[in-house]
Amino acid sequence: MDKSVYLKLREKSFNKAIEVKDIDFSDELNEEIIAEIWYRQEFDRRNLQTLDYKKIVILSPGEKTSISVVDFVNARVNINGVVYTGDVEIHKNRSDWFKHKHFLQKGYENVVLHVFYNYDTKKEIKCNNKIFEVCLKDRINLESIYLNNERILSEKFFVKPKCGEIVQPKDYTFFEELLFTAAEVRLCLKSEQFNRWFITKNVEEQILYEKICEAYGYLNNRDNFLTLSRFVPIKKLREIVCNYPKNLKEEIIESVYFGISGFLDNSEHIHRSEDNYPTKLYKLWKQLECKFTKKLNKQQWRFYKTRPINFPYRRIAALSKTISNFIEFRITTILNNFLLNFDENSVIEHLKNIFYQPASGFFANMCSFTSKPLQKGYPLFGEEKVATIIINVVLPYWIYYSRKQNNSELYKKVLSVYDRLKLKEKNSLVDQFVKKIIPYPQHEKYFLSYPKFTQGLIQIYKDFCQPVRHKCNNCYFVRFFSNPNLYKKENYDVIEL
Secondary structure: OOHHHHHHHHHHHHHHHHHOOOOOHHHHOOHHHHHHHHHHOOOOOOOOEOOOOOEEEEEEOOEOOOOOOOOEEEEEEEEOOEEEEEEEEEEEEOOHHHHOOHHHOOOOOOEEEEEEEEOOOOOOOOOOOOOEEEEOHHHOOHHHHHHHOHHHHHHHHOOOOOHHHHOOHHHHHHHHHHHHHHHHHHHHHHHHHHHHHHHHHOOHHHHHHHHHHHHHOOOOOHHHHHHHHHHOOHHHHHHHHOOOOHHHHHHHHHHHHHHHHOOOOOHHHHHOOOOOHHHHHHHHHHHHHHHOOOOOOHHHOOOOOOOHHHOHHHHHHHHHHHHHHHOOOOHHHHHHHHHHHOOHHHHHHHHHHHHOEOOOOHHHOOOOOOOOOOOOOOOOEOHHHHHHHHHHHHHHHHHHHHHHOOOHHHHHHHHHHHHHOOOOOOOHHHHHHHHHHOOOHHHHHHHHOOHHHHHHHHHHHHHHHOOOOOOHHHOHHHHHHHOHHHOOHHHOOOOOO
16 A cells, blocks of 8 residues: 555545544543553643642652552652652542541541542541642643653543454554555654654764663663653763763663662662662762762652563663663764665564663563562563564664655655564553454464564554544444545545654
8 A cells, every 4th residue: 555545545534534533532531541540640730729729849750559548658848848758549530538428448648638529529638647629620731641651541431343343354454554544644643753752862873872761761660761861961971971881881871870760779679689789880980979960859750550570670670781882972973874774574683682681680580689588580571571672762763764865765665574574572552452453363462473463553553543542433444444546546645744
């Protein structure tokens, strides 16, 4: 399928969306979604106030545990200059506090903050301790979250698409071409982001560095890893590391990252480790601490809904090893060298070698400095996450680079790398979409094994399902598959991204 045809259909889809009456997202809102929004702080926090007009700053949203009846424990909030630590209870309606009779139940004695969406009652909460309350209704942009956050609301509103009833196995050759076209469009759109970033900031390597670091944070700690990369710019890190012997390269980077992250603040906790490696990092950090002015607080890191093997400790260790590959030569130099001087299969292997981090070093079987050792070692950064970096950082950058060089052969080579890439990325939205659009289990595995297909599906979902609010009767994608011969290239003007 020609890219220009897809772009024209995409344009028609967005135009059609204007005609579609918006659904009321608040009807679909439930306590689980509000809790997710609270945990990710996906709301307007500017000039936030409690119901009694006290200024509140969220220092930490808290952590979810399976042994507590409340929604979040160990939250930290600053209210009118006083820091409170305690639990947070989430409801859709304020009246749910009374309907659930929390005032009679054990386990709610440490609640310091009650967060809700609808302010439907002014009844006073009577407790032995003071409970502050926050209403989020005017601070959550459900429309924006629905369109931009695939993992919060999109899955909640996802319905079975009619295209799943239309696509048949005999169509799959054409369907593959369609998905790859959508994936190419997605790559080009991402490359446009690089173009905007580089024009405004003129620091290509730092932007690439930030995007790589962000990917190592997974979903829960992406913002913290992004902050870490900005507190420790690649240029400054390179200058520091170059003053030490090469055999200390990884340790220096780790000490800086762990120090800036706040995980080396508690020296007694570090020294309790049975291994002397954390102590060594602590001592190195104390030598380097004076070179930095900003750092994160340990409480900012999120462990809720995070498997121990994905704890930020292990991700920081993995990131340190990866970034150590970019100390001698710039990130842009190395990536462009791969693209220019190696064939497609070799390029993929070189990228895997740089970003994949096996089980090695102190964190091979540890989840924190003082955790109990795991029964076996786990990779610090697995192949599915390598796919995420290649897809979301490297390939879009290469598309940007090939366009900047006005090199069509290089552009085709990037697409050829994409076509050969076979690394399954974990994405529950894609898994769900594939199962509904391809109702033939024997074919599902094939389409889930190639990023060119899964990324194409995500783009189709964003371009056609979301704009018309899953109302398939208004969807151009459904119309297209019903009669693809109607949509020929000669019927449209060519549109470039």
